[in-house]
Amino acid sequence: MTLEELERIAAGTKNARAAGGHEVNVCLAAGCLSQHSDALKEALEKEARKASASCRVRGTGCMGLCSAGPLVSVEPGGVLYRNVKPEDAPAIVRSAGGEPLRRLQCSRDQAFFQRQVHIVTENSGKLDPEKIEEYIAADGYKGMIRALTEMTPAAVVQEISRSGLRGRGGAGYPTGLKWGTVAKTDSAVKYVVCNADEGDPGAFMDRSVLESDPQRVLEGMIIAGYAVGASRGYLYVRAEYPLALKRLETAIGEARQLGLLGINICGTAFSFDIEVRIGGGAYVCGEETALIASIEGKRGTPRPRPPYPAQSGIWGMPTLINNVETFASVPAIVRRGAEWYAALGTPKSKGTKVFALSGKVKNNGLIEVPMGMTLREIIFEIGGGVPEGRKFKAVQTGGPSGGCIPEQFLDRPVDYESLRELGSIMGSGGMVVMDDTSCMVNVARFFMEFCMAESCGKCIPCRAGTAQMHEMLTRICDGRATHKDLEMLISLCDMVGATSLCGLGQAAPNPVLSTLRYFQDEYLEHIEAKRCRAGVCECGAAAEVRA
Amino acid sequence: MNPAAEVKTLVIDEMDVSARADQTILEAARDAGAWIPTLCHLDGVGDIGACRMCLVEVKGSNRLLPACVTRVEEGMAVTTHSERLVKYRRMILELLFAERNHVCAVCVANGACELQTLAQLHGLDHVQFPYRFPALPVDGSHERFSMDHNRCVLCTRCVRVCGEVEGAHTWDLMGRGVHSRVITDLSQPWGTSETCTSCGKCVQVCPTGALFEKNKVGTKLPKSRDFLMHLSVMRGGDR
Amino acid sequence: MSVHAAQPPLPSDDKRWRIVNGTMRRHGHARQALIETLHTVQELFGYLDEEALKFVAASLRVPLSQAYGVATFYHFFSLKPPAQHECHVCMGTACYIKGAAQLLARAEEVLGVKPGETTPNGTASLLAERCMGSCSLAPVTIFDGEVAREASAKQVQERLERWLAHDA
Numbered sequence: 045m046t047l048e049e050l051e052r053i054a055a056g057t058k059n060a061r062a063a064g065g066h067e068v069n070v071c072l073a074a075g076c077l078s079q080h081s082d083a084l085k086e087a088l089e090k091e092a093r094k095a096s097a098s099c100r101v102r103g104t105g106c107m108g109l110c111s112a113g114p115l116v117s118v119e120p121g122g123v124l125y126r127n128v129k130p131e132d133a134p135a136i137v138r139s140a141g142g143e144p145l146r147r148l149q150c151s152r153d154q155a156f157f158q159r160q161v162h163i164v165t166e167n168s169g170k171l172d173p174e175k176i177e178e179y180i181a182a183d184g185y186k187g188m189i190r191a192l193t194e195m196t197p198a199a200v201v202q203e204i205s206r207s208g209l210r211g212r213g214g215a216g217y218p219t220g221l222k223w224g225t226v227a228k229t230d231s232a233v234k235y236v237v238c239n240a241d242e243g244d245p246g247a248f249m250d251r252s253v254l255e256s257d258p259q260r261v262l263e264g265m266i267i268a269g270y271a272v273g274a275s276r277g278y279l280y281v282r283a284e285y286p287l288a289l290k291r292l293e294t295a296i297g298e299a300r301q302l303g304l305l306g307i308n309i310c311g312t313a314f315s316f317d318i319e320v321r322i323g324g325g326a327y328v329c330g331e332e333t334a335l336i337a338s339i340e341g342k343r344g345t346p347r348p349r350p351p352y353p354a355q356s357g358i359w360g361m362p363t364l365i366n367n368v369e370t371f372a373s374v375p376a377i378v379r380r381g382a383e384w385y386a387a388l389g390t391p392k393s394k395g396t397k398v399f400a401l402s403g404k405v406k407n408n409g410l411i412e413v414p415m416g417m418t419l420r421e422i423i424f425e426i427g428g429g430v431p432e433g434r435k436f437k438a439v440q441t442g443g444p445s446g447g448c449i450p451e452q453f454l455d456r457p458v459d460y461e462s463l464r465e466l467g468s469i470m471g472s473g474g475m476v477v478m479d480d481t482s483c484m485v486n487v488a489r490f491f492m493e494f495c496m497a498e499s500c501g502k503c504i505p506c507r508a509g510t511a512q513m514h515e516m517l518t519r520i521c522d523g524r525a526t527h528k529d530l531e532m533l534i535s536l537c538d539m540v541g542a543t544s545l546c547g548l549g550q551a552a553p554n555p556v557l558s559t560l561r562y563f564q565d566e567y568l569e570h571i572e573a574k575r576c577r578a579g580v581c582e583c584g585a586a587a588e589v590r591a
Numbered sequence: 592m593n594p595a596a597e598v599k600t601l602v603i604d605e606m607d608v609s610a611r612a613d614q615t616i617l618e619a620a621r622d623a624g625a626w627i628p629t630l631c632h633l634d635g636v637g638d639i640g641a642c643r644m645c646l647v648e649v650k651g652s653n654r655l656l657p658a659c660v661t662r663v664e665e666g667m668a669v670t671t672h673s674e675r676l677v678k679y680r681r682m683i684l685e686l687l688f689a690e691r692n693h694v695c696a697v698c699v700a701n702g703a704c705e706l707q708t709l710a711q712l713h714g715l716d717h718v719q720f721p722y723r724f725p726a727l728p729v730d731g732s733h734e735r736f737s738m739d740h741n742r743c744v745l746c747t748r749c750v751r752v753c754g755e756v757e758g759a760h761t762w763d764l765m766g767r768g769v770h771s772r773v774i775t776d777l778s779q780p781w782g783t784s785e786t787c788t789s790c791g792k793c794v795q796v797c798p799t800g801a802l803f804e805k806n807k808v809g810t811k812l813p814k815s816r817d818f819l820m821h822l823s824v825m826r827g828g829d830r
Numbered sequence: 831m832s833v834h835a836a837q838p839p840l841p842s843d844d845k846r847w848r849i850v851n852g853t854m855r856r857h858g859h860a861r862q863a864l865i866e867t868l869h870t871v872q873e874l875f876g877y878l879d880e881e882a883l884k885f886v887a888a889s890l891r892v893p894l895s896q897a898y899g900v901a902t903f904y905h906f907f908s909l910k911p912p913a914q915h916e917c918h919v920c921m922g923t924a925c926y927i928k929g930a931a932q933l934l935a936r937a938e939e940v941l942g943v944k945p946g947e948t949t950p951n952g953t954a955s956l957l958a959e960r961c962m963g964s965c966s967l968a969p970v971t972i973f974d975g976e977v978a979r980e981a982s983a984k985q986v987q988e989r990l991e992r993w994l995a996h997d998a
Contacts, residue, residue, distance in 0.1 A: 075966050078977030110966030246923030248963035283869070283906045284962055322869050324904025326767070327960065341864035343764065343903040348640035348660045402924035402965035409966050440923060476923045490926050494960070501745065501771035502641045508686035511769045512720050532719060539682045542655055543643045763895035765902040776894040777880055786894065
């Protein structure tokens, strides 16, 4: 495959699509699919066959506004329909190319669509994730060919460094630096691993990217393999994402068939292949060393670092581990250049970030925004604010390792440093909005229960400490706690955070610490007045009866 | 250069110390006569850095580092006993005592238990955390040995000695988190294990009374601890 | 060329064992294939029984205790046969914020079991999930593979009662 051949495929696909008349696109990502968008697609196809004008029905990836699913778009024209049912199919097909159906139309002029900037999700909802030609027609694999034929591996690493891209898995480690470390190791065998074990509750960014544009992730991994000198890649996907798994397998098969994956890619000396590994439902496997153990077929328990995976990873070989969104950012950076990417975002956090916006917010779904946008803009403009006239209370970012941010900090920009200052973290991109019906002590207990259940049990502070912290929080929620319990909780937070072996334990106290920081009065109310202002906890009398 | 021949100088508790480049902080400290408490560490088998008792402060590092797996470095300044470290170690011990059912007075290892010794050395006279009192079984199906899960601290010494030294890999861990437990084969009664060679190494290395010899119950020396010394020799090291 | 120890015989002439063997062969019967192979067994048989664990462990030369340790570490694997019906209640953050705890409590009440358990007659299992990534549809419940968005406690109760009634 050369650039010319690639462009021929791209042109052929574009021409065929242009000649095919109107396109009716149905979202077949998991959100809409669970609303039976597959049946909807069949109904549309049936209608399209009957229709006189040429009209093609396509299945695509995620269109973003998942809470209004199933979503359908009609191209050209960009008309978007919401909450579409199979019985709407005749009307939609009839109106394709004509006047849009007002009763189903979802305006694209709203902030939810207008305020977003799509890089990672640029193809999401626009192409058929099971057709590599469509990805190629959308400039897919151009970046990879450019890297393989025009750039040295060192130049690719430099390009990524200059782009300012930072790890999208949560910690924000500079991607170029990580690649450079692996590239510099002197080893004949190296590995590239894509961490798609998206385990944070309230996060579905990686799932959406894998389901909507799987080739993009493969291209990013191949470029990384070339840059660091690896010839084998592993894609570690959660078992809970069967659709993403299926689409990845299809994507890998297609890429191999076109010679974009495998031996001597595009006729160069570079060979690279990717194998999918299925996770087993263990949150801790998102931790790099646990992920490695799991790929090796073992219990996914972390080990102390150093040595870091970049030096000693899978089977002791240098291993580069990045998350889905990081790899998905790479093709565009290589294709359009580091400067273009670095111009987006803030001085220290470049580019865009994908968030899964959910909870008590009107527009639930997947969004991509430039770094540095404020929390208020994301929640109140893109998200449309809190529904049912309720009052905003907090936004949770970073999952079980993150924290809850209250109203007074909503004008802070979203970037790695700002969120850390606020006692939370960027995390992988889950953003859960809470209103005044949520009890912050109960929220802290919810996350502690998660950490306790997901602790691998290897180190004592995390294994036994999370269980004790959960007990203290339960006592507070139940109105059985004293000030001494709160003191014990605080000292445990300090100790577990400082002494745990891996990130899971080290960050487990964060939800408690951040709620204590901003909502201490709620803790005290539970302890002193045996009262839960949100009415979530059964404090006082009710708890006594239960005990 | 061969790391065994290379020498590093460092400071441990304000004492100048020299150590081979391949030594850990724990080894260097012991050679220099500085004591660092350990629980999961066992001379002769691989270290896992799990119990966190040996955490030390290293100047310039914002994290506490496990002495058992951290290599010495030139110019390192190590503190093995600060107020903070001692506080954390006490809490770790308290967490262990509250996690399962450790009743020293009725334990076979009373007086020969590493957990008990560590607790005494840290002046632990009460446990601030609520006891969890899990219901755990005792496996007495093996003809010579018994396993009492109530006293297990999940240090995995038994797992490692069985896998790495005996080569039987009869033991492993099942489950995760607070529900983790050591098991033999398919979590079956020990006496029915097809792989156990009844060598007894697991029993001798167990730091508590979780694994014990039936005929040593009530004796003053429930464990043959001198056996530990031979382990590292068997593993080909003499240090 | 390496010489492999003889592979153990298939546990029975059930054709599914050949597929299990195929997964192991694809990975060269390497130990690292343990998790992949257990996934295949779980997919084909619905759970991992002692026979399967023994066969896979022997084929891959993985110690029995290690195979059991891996099978119980990952919550996706089950050592018990699946129930006739499965009710998964998502306990992800978005679902929790929107009242998943009440759904789970109602399901526990109706079925008379705790999460992770099956009714004594094997009719239904109740499972609390760790976030299925369908946060936009919260609170999410899955009845036998079918996703129910924004479910209410009443709907959960009705659905489960129907399961129980059919079995009676």
